[in-house]
Amino acid sequence: MQSSAKYLTRKGWYQTAIIAIIGGTYILGSWILNFDNLSGLMAVPRAFGWLGINFQPTAKSVEYLPKIWQKLMQTVLLAISSTVVAAIISIFVALIGSKVTGINGFVQLIVRGIASFFRNIPLVAWSMILLFSFKQSDFTGFLALLLMSIGFLIRAFMEIIEDEASETMLALKATGASYFQVIFQAVLPQILPSVLSWILYMIENNVRDATLVGILTGTGIGFIFDLYYKSFRFDAAGMTVLSIIIVVIGLELISNQIRKVIL
Amino acid sequence: MIDSEDRVIKKPQLPSSPNIKLHETSLSRVMILLVFVSLLLITGFTLTHLDTANVQLNAAVKELTSTLHQMFLQPSTGSDGLGELLQGLGMSLLISIMTTIIGAVFGFFFAVLASKNLTNVYLGTIIRVVMAVVRAIPTIIWALIFSIVCGLGSTAAILGLSFHSVAYLTKAYSESIEGIDKSTIESLEVTGSKFWVIVFQAIWPTIMASFVSWTFIRLEINFANAIAVGAAAGAGGIGYQLFVASGMSFDFHEVGFIVYLIILVTFLLEFIAVKIRHFYLDR
Numbered sequence: 001m002q003s004s005a006k007y008l009t010r011k012g013w014y015q016t017a018i019i020a021i022i023g024g025t026y027i028l029g030s031w032i033l034n035f036d037n038l039s040g041l042m043a044v045p046r047a048f049g050w051l052g053i054n055f056q057p058t059a060k061s062v063e064y065l066p067k068i069w070q071k072l073m074q075t076v077l078l079a080i081s082s083t084v085v086a087a088i089i090s091i092f093v094a095l096i097g098s099k100v101t102g103i104n105g106f107v108q109l110i111v112r113g114i115a116s117f118f119r120n121i122p123l124v125a126w127s128m129i130l131l132f133s134f135k136q137s138d139f140t141g142f143l144a145l146l147l148m149s150i151g152f153l154i155r156a157f158m159e160i161i162e163d164e165a166s167e168t169m170l171a172l173k174a175t176g177a178s179y180f181q182v183i184f185q186a187v188l189p190q191i192l193p194s195v196l197s198w199i200l201y202m203i204e205n206n207v208r209d210a211t212l213v214g215i216l217t218g219t220g221i222g223f224i225f226d227l228y229y230k231s232f233r234f235d236a237a238g239m240t241v242l243s244i245i246i247v248v249i250g251l252e253l254i255s256n257q258i259r260k261v262i263l
Numbered sequence: 264m265i266d267s268e269d270r271v272i273k274k275p276q277l278p279s280s281p282n283i284k285l286h287e288t289s290l291s292r293v294m295i296l297l298v299f300v301s302l303l304l305i306t307g308f309t310l311t312h313l314d315t316a317n318v319q320l321n322a323a324v325k326e327l328t329s330t331l332h333q334m335f336l337q338p339s340t341g342s343d344g345l346g347e348l349l350q351g352l353g354m355s356l357l358i359s360i361m362t363t364i365i366g367a368v369f370g371f372f373f374a375v376l377a378s379k380n381l382t383n384v385y386l387g388t389i390i391r392v393v394m395a396v397v398r399a400i401p402t403i404i405w406a407l408i409f410s411i412v413c414g415l416g417s418t419a420a421i422l423g424l425s426f427h428s429v430a431y432l433t434k435a436y437s438e439s440i441e442g443i444d445k446s447t448i449e450s451l452e453v454t455g456s457k458f459w460v461i462v463f464q465a466i467w468p469t470i471m472a473s474f475v476s477w478t479f480i481r482l483e484i485n486f487a488n489a490i491a492v493g494a495a496a497g498a499g500g501i502g503y504q505l506f507v508a509s510g511m512s513f514d515f516h517e518v519g520f521i522v523y524l525i526i527l528v529t530f531l532l533e534f535i536a537v538k539i540r541h542f543y544l545d546r
Contacts, residue, residue, distance in 0.1 A: 022364060029361045033354065033417040040418055047412040047422075081309035084302050120529045122487060124494040124502060125522050128509035129334070133326035139315040192295055199302070211401040215495045216510075222403075229407060241400060248399035261294045 055238025064236040065243075068224060072243050074138065075220035076251075079206035082142050086149035087199050093150075094157035100166045101187060111154065118151030123209060127216040141219040145206050153202060160194045161187060193262045200255035207248055334519030341517025343504055352524050355493060355500035358420050359485035365421075366428025366485075367478050373429065374436035375462050380448060381440065390433070397430035406492040417499045420492045424485055432481055439473040440466055472543045479536035486532060490525065501525065 030037055095101050097111025126144045134140040165187040172186040214222020221244065228237040340348060376382055377390040406423030413419050447469060451461045467474075493502020501521060508517040 026361060026364050029357045033357055033361070033421070035361070035418055035421055040413070040422055043409065043413045043418070043422060047409055050412055051408065077305060077309040080302060081306040084306040085310075116530075117526070120526045121522055122490045122502075122505070122525055124491055124505055125509065125518060125525075128506070129327070129330055129515075129518070132330060132509070132513065132515075133323045134318050135323075137315050137318060138313050139318065142313065193291070196295055196298060208399075208401045212403045212491050212495055215403060216506075225404065241404060244401070244404075245396055245399040249395055252395070252399075258294060258298055262291045262298075 054234040058235045061235035061239045071224045072221045075210045082145035083202045090153035098158040098161040115154035131217045136218045140217045141213045144213050156198045160191050165190045333515040338519035339516040341514045351501035355489040358489045362424040363482045365425045366432045369429045370432030373433040378437045378440040394430040394433045402427045402488045406496045435477040439470045
């Protein structure tokens with residue numbers, strides 16, 4: 001039997017080794033990337049000082065407000081609609097691809113592959129490819145967010161179905177219900193709250209991602225931030241950031257309230 | 264005592280109504296219906312009012328297919344060459360690893376200070392609100408802000424990504440800390456242990472598994488973000504090469520190659536995450 005002293009010594013060595021590996025990776029990384037930790041740390045207060053001076057909303061920046069809000073609302077609507085369309089597509093794909101409701105092993109494998117493929121292509125690549133053929137419009141932003149969300153939601157929905165619906169499904173199957181009866185009477189009602197929770201999370205996420213897509217494809221709030229920022233109208237850029245903060249936190253609060261009721 | 268007789272001798276009742284109630288109306292069901300209907304209405308409204316810049320759908324889809332064909336079936340290293348692309352990929356990966364380490368260290372300390380079952384309410388609330396604000400600002404905007412103060416390059420990318428990582432991990436860790444059984448903390452408190460002793464002897468071992476899995480989830484997010492920051496803020500890494508190839512030189516063969524490289528790395532990260540998670544869960 002192992003003595004406790006021996007065990008503790010081994011545990012101590014083990015922890016030291018892990019900390020050394022992580023610390024070593026960090027130091028090596030900062031050396032390779034030329035990242036000066038001290039000046040990096042010093043840059044943080046300087047950045048906030050700079051933000052405090054330049055991003056301060058002035059009397060003039062209030063004039064930008066209607067335009068900013070219009071673009072922001074457009075972005076939120078885009079995020080919501082792309083998530084909803086992605087959810088409708090993914091729920092069907094997830095139903096035929098999950099282990100419990102799926103058709104057969106081959107289809108399941110293909111669905112998993114497709115989901116992981118869509119998920120792992122960077123948003124940057126989607127935006128730029130779509131921009132090339134669909135030009136600078138809201139539709140491009142919609143498609144980029146849609147394709148990305150589909151990848152995430154298929155995986156999430158499949159996991160929900162496998163975790164939550166298998167028992168209910170079995171119970172209904174035992175009564176002799178047909179496949180579609182099982183799907184519509186057992187699986188879908190059972191997973192609906194979790195599905196909604198994921199949709200709300202995806203909407204929040206898409207509002208943030210829409211900023212990136214907007215900067216790249218020239219649409220929505222990302223475009224207007226980029227425009228103000230690169231033309232040195234920092235007061236307007238600050239106003240934009242402030243509006244984004246308010247909307248994102250507002251969305252988070254609303255969806256937390258909804259989650260409290262439904263889950 | 265008197266009315267107990269009524270309860271004991273109950274008259275047999277016939278089932279009163281022939282129709283069986285299949286669904287109970289509850290607040291939760293109404294809410295779900297309400298949210299779904301409003302989401303669908305918003306979607307319908309948005310899709311019918313979408314600005315499509317008069318794009319010809321047929322032509323656009325045809326162009327997209329040919330682009331995808333060039334990307335995925337004929338990838339090539341393009342003008343940058345394999346060496347430079349691998350260097351960019353390594354840079355992006357290093358940026359994501361470093362920002363995850365920064366995020367994990369600071370995130371853990373903030374999470375300990377923000378958890379309701381460990382510290383006082385005021386400090387916790389202040390940290391929570393600050394982190395919510397930091398999280399609400401997209402990573403790309405953080406990177407753009409830092410790129411003005413410390414110039415374009417990896418420093419701005421690291422600082423920008425770290426901010427979001429710290430805020431995200433603080434929330435994730437503090438949720439797992441709050442899930443700890445109260446008796447674990449109390450049993451150490453009665454022995455007179457100091458605050459940090461409790462943290463490292465009781466809390467740290469308990470949340471180890473969820474700590475590791477959240478950290479690896481963040482590593483994957485950070486890798487995606489490092490690419491995005493490189494593309495939109497010119498902050499180095501393979502994201503910049505991806506942006507140049509797809510937005511300036513329109514070399515979609517190279518875009519395809521870069522996308523394959525990125526997918527390879529994300530699969531590798533996922534594989535390592537699964538292995539390490541199993542290792543910690545089995546112990």
